[in-house]
Amino acid sequence: MKVLVTGTAGFIGFHVANALLARGDDVVGVDNLNDYYSVALKYGRLAAAGIADEAVSDSALCQSTMHPGYRFQKLDLADRDAVAALFQQESFDAVCHLAAQPGVRYSMENPHAYIDANITGFMNVLEGCRHAQVDNLCFASSSSVYGLNEVMPFSTRDNVDHPISLYAATKKANELMAHTYAHLYGIRTTGLRFFTVYGPWGRPDMAPMLFTRAALAGEPINVYNYGEMARDFTYVDDIVAGILRVLDKPAEPDPAWRGQAPDPSSSSAAYRLYNIGNSQPVQLLDFIAAIELAVGFRIEKRLLPMQPGDVPATYADVSALEHDLGYRPNTPLQQGVDAVVRWYREFYQV
Numbered sequence: 132m133k134v135l136v137t138g139t140a141g142f143i144g145f146h147v148a149n150a151l152l153a154r155g156d157d158v159v160g161v162d163n164l165n166d167y168y169s170v171a172l173k174y175g176r177l178a179a180a181g182i183a184d185e186a187v188s189d190s191a192l193c194q195s196t197m198h199p200g201y202r203f204q205k206l207d208l209a210d211r212d213a214v215a216a217l218f219q220q221e222s223f224d225a226v227c228h229l230a231a232q233p234g235v236r237y238s239m240e241n242p243h244a245y246i247d248a249n250i251t252g253f254m255n256v257l258e259g260c261r262h263a264q265v266d267n268l269c270f271a272s273s274s275s276v277y278g279l280n281e282v283m284p285f286s287t288r289d290n291v292d293h294p295i296s297l298y299a300a301t302k303k304a305n306e307l308m309a310h311t312y313a314h315l316y317g318i319r320t321t322g323l324r325f326f327t328v329y330g331p332w333g334r335p336d337m338a339p340m341l342f343t344r345a346a347l348a349g350e351p352i353n354v355y356n357y358g359e360m361a362r363d364f365t366y367v368d369d370i371v372a373g374i375l376r377v378l379d380k381p382a383e384p385d386p387a388w389r390g391q392a393p394d395p396s397s398s399s400a401a402y403r404l405y406n407i408g409n410s411q412p413v414q415l416l417d418f419i420a421a422i423e424l425a426v427g428f429r430i431e432k433r434l435l436p437m438q439p440g441d442v443p444a445t446y447a448d449v450s451a452l453e454h455d456l457g458y459r460p461n462t463p464l465q466q467g468v469d470a471v472v473r474w475y476r477e478f479y480q481v
Contacts, residue, residue: 408447
């Protein structure tokens with residue numbers, strides 16, 4: 132396939148692009164390379180895929196020196212004309228939309244960034260698919276949409292009308308927008324709710340990288356809610372494998388769907404929602420213990436209260452993913468953490 136992957140200088144997008152290229156697909160990658168976190172890390176990911184800093188352009192696609200099937204352009208998805216032009220000049224078989232403004236806490240400081248990137252940007256992608264007649268779209272949602280829901284494990288059949296951050300609200304909005312386009316224009320659309328993704332090349336603002344950085348620098352780490360937190364940590368390779376399954380098997384209408392008892396995870400349109408998580412919640416202190424084992428020493432911990440926008444636990448019900456696509460994440464925690472620490476030492480030379 133020829134696949135548009137948005138956010139290819141980002142953590143998950145980088146890994147997805149590499150996986151598609153490894154199996155022989157062609158990839159067009161875009162990213163706006165914003166400075167929410169280290170731009171050097173984003174350029175590092177691009178360089179690891181053969182996209183040199185000096186070749187990056189915001190006016191044309193540049194060619195990877197490592198992968199003949201990979202081209203990249205610096206592009207802001209909120210730029211309607213630029214997105215429309217890209218869809219017009221390329222003929223995509225599928226779109227994997229991973230670009231977004233991430234961060235629960237940052238959404239309280241800079242809310243407009245989330246509307247521009249997550250709402251306007253996604254709108255432009257949907258319109259691109261509509262006018263270019265691309266009928267295979269998968270997109271990233273988030274476990275954050277579960278908000279105040281306390282029923283565990285989280286199911287895609289659950290009500291998610293009570294988000295507790297603007298970031299989560301934009302992700303719920305994306306799901307609604309995607310369903311509308313599936314219903315109106317026949318775009319086969321699948322949303323994936325990611326659960327706490329970690330791995331090499333990970334985002335430096337997330338706990339796994341924050342903890343690893345502090346540990347190797349000999350600094351204490353902040354542990355919120357006094358350590359009484361659990362997360363369904365999911366290794367990035369497992370996320371990528373799920374995305375590829377979805378791209379290879381686009382959504383179809385659910386013949387059993389009924390408007391009298393609507394299931395939010397499917398539709399009479401070609402639309403599906405899946406959780407993708409390890410389905411084995413890990414206590415935060417146990418995750419820190421895995422990092423301690425990987426680095427070989429104890430880490431000083433500062434126990435602090437819960438932060439606004441956080442939830443005490445996440446836990447993914449992945450039964451639908453397993454039933455429909457024959458897949459469930461399965462990377463053991465220590466194996467994943469060891470890989471993170473090895474990469475961190477190598478990349479940052481510590």
